[in-house]
Amino acid sequence: MFHFPTFIYSYILKHFADGRCLLIMFDEKFVIERVLQGDRQAFELLVKQYEKLVTFVVYRLMKNREDLEDVCQDVFIKVHRNLAQFDFKSKLASWIASIAYRTAINHLKKNKHNQSIDYPENLDHFHFTHENPGEILTKKDALAQLERLIAELPEKYRIVVTLYHLKEFSYSEIGEITGLAEGTVKTHLFRARQLLKENLIADKI
Amino acid sequence: MKELTPEDFQRIAENEGAGLEPSEITGLEKDLEAYKQLMGLLDEGPDIGLRYDFTARLTRRIAAATDRRISLRWYVFSAVLVCAAFGLSYFFILLYDFRAAQHFIGFVGQFKWVLGFVLLVFLGVQYFDRKLSV
Numbered sequence: 001m002f003h004f005p006t007f008i009y010s011y012i013l014k015h016f017a018d019g020r021c022l023l024i025m026f027d028e029k030f031v032i033e034r035v036l037q038g039d040r041q042a043f044e045l046l047v048k049q050y051e052k053l054v055t056f057v058v059y060r061l062m063k064n065r066e067d068l069e070d071v072c073q074d075v076f077i078k079v080h081r082n083l084a085q086f087d088f089k090s091k092l093a094s095w096i097a098s099i100a101y102r103t104a105i106n107h108l109k110k111n112k113h114n115q116s117i118d119y120p121e122n123l124d125h126f127h128f129t130h131e132n133p134g135e136i137l138t139k140k141d142a143l144a145q146l147e148r149l150i151a152e153l154p155e156k157y158r159i160v161v162t163l164y165h166l167k168e169f170s171y172s173e174i175g176e177i178t179g180l181a182e183g184t185v186k187t188h189l190f191r192a193r194q195l196l197k198e199n200l201i202a203d204k205i
Numbered sequence: 206m207k208e209l210t211p212e213d214f215q216r217i218a219e220n221e222g223a224g225l226e227p228s229e230i231t232g233l234e235k236d237l238e239a240y241k242q243l244m245g246l247l248d249e250g251p252d253i254g255l256r257y258d259f260t261a262r263l264t265r266r267i268a269a270a271t272d273r274r275i276s277l278r279w280y281v282f283s284a285v286l287v288c289a290a291f292g293l294s295y296f297f298i299l300l301y302d303f304r305a306a307q308h309f310i311g312f313v314g315q316f317k318w319v320l321g322f323v324l325l326v327f328l329g330v331q332y333f334d335r336k337l338s339v
Contacts, residue, residue, distance in 0.1 A: 040264055040268075043264065043267075044260050044264060047259075047260045048260065051255060051259070051260075055254065055255055056250055056251060056253075059251055059253050060251070068253075068255075069255055069256065069259065072255060072259070073259075073262070073263050073266060076263050077263070077266065077267060077270070080267050140252075142242075142246055143246055143249065143251070143252055144252075146243075146246050146247070147251050147252075161247060162250075165244075165247040165248050165250065166250070167248065190215055193211075193215055193240070193243060193244075193247070194211040194215075196243055196247075197239050197240055197243045
């Protein structure tokens with residue numbers, strides 16, 4: 001596999017540390033090696049590369065949004081601490097997503113008293129508890145309403161929808177991250193989107 | 206006409222429904238459009254971001270944790286080194302003169318609190334020196 005010479009990479013890391021121009025050339029193996037050697041800029045680049053992934057996963061799973069940043073920090077600290085154990089058998093994104101998923105779930109378990117929604121044993125029987133209030137006028141409103149509805153979904157639905165629509169993972173990779181069977185991932189995804197569509201957009205059209 | 210399931214709608218909305226004739230989706234455009242809009246919103250993701258200094262604060266936290274780990278290792282190493290120094294001193298004195306070694310042990314036993322205090326002060330100075338220099 002092609003690698004940029006180290007001095008070029010160092011130059012880019014030094015002068016374009018915001019990562020914008022590096023998204024197309026992010027070489028995870030090289031960056032991991034640099035992080036393990038204690039290169040702080042390489043770690044910053046890794047954080048920027050996966051910030052969106054971690055933020056979306058944690059945001060969609062959290063009940064208490066005030067803790068979002070703390071949990072995201074915990075995720076990246078775990079990534080930094082355990083990076084030497086990453087075996088390259090899966091994509092780095094999958095590995096980081098599974099850490100983000102487990103960290104957010106553990107956070108939810110610790111703060112269980114904040115949870116107020118009771119989900120049915122069989123998720124096929126899940127329905128939203130209220131009707132879509134009024135007509136949605138703008139895209140911003142639609143996004144906000146969608147987030148409210150997603151927050152009501154069971155966590156398995158939420159994580160599957162989030163990971164799938166990041167457009168980075170296949171069904172089997174989502175299965176690896178969440179510990180669900182591939183068939184279950186598909187079922188959860190279709191069911192979640194069906195519920196969202198019925199409650200979000202049907203009235204508008 | 207084949208009846209489309211919600212899964213079919215979603216696949217078509219994601220352009221995976223190849224093989225369906227336009228006549229097969231006639232009258233269902235409204236549902237398809239709804240799914241397409243939903244997919245668009247889901248692909249866009251939540252309007253959320255972390256603070257601009259997230260990475261800087263994260264790296265500071267990691268550096269502090271790393272420093273704490275190194276410090277702890279260093280303190281343990283120092284304590285072991287001091288104990289080893291006393292042990293070795295006793296061993297060499299013992300090789301030279303048994304009675305002198307006994308005196309040495311007696312001396313250490315007599316001033317154990319003073320020696321312990323000196324060791325604590327030394328480690329304390331090192332700890333605060335590191336803490337203030339971070």
